[in-house]
Amino acid sequence: VQLQASGGGLVQAGDSLRLSCAASGTTFSSYNMGWFRQAPGKEREFVAAIRRSGGYTYYADSVKGRFTISRDNAKNTVSLQMNSLEPEDTAVYYCAADRDIILSSLRRADAWDYWGQGTQVTVSS
16 A cells, blocks of 8 residues: 655644545555654654544544544545644644554554655644
8 A cells, every 4th residue: 555645834823734645556445544643752643534434533632623534535535624723733744544443543653554654734823
C-alpha cells in the first residue's frame, strides 16, 4: 500500500485547510484509514480515523467539532477537512492505513500497518 499525503501549508489561526491522502497498490475500500500528527519533540498522536465503508468515524477530543475525516472509495482518497485551526494544530500530518485494526487500537500509531510520508501544517497566531 502506497500513501501520498498532500494539502499542508502555512495558515493563520482560524483558517481552514484540507488534507488529502491518495492510496495506490491496493483495494482501497478494504482498508481503514487514519490521520495522525506529530509536532516537534512530541510523539505521533491520533487525529481521526474512518472505517472501510465510511460509516464510522473517530476523532481525538482535541479536534472533535473542528476536523472532519471523509473518504472517496471510488477515487482511492481520504481527506481531512480542518476548520478553526489553532497554533496547537501545527504538526506534520500523516495518513495511515490498516486492513483489520480494531477499535481499541486505532488511536495507537504502532497499530497501523502503512504510512504516508507526511505533510506539514503550520498555523500562525
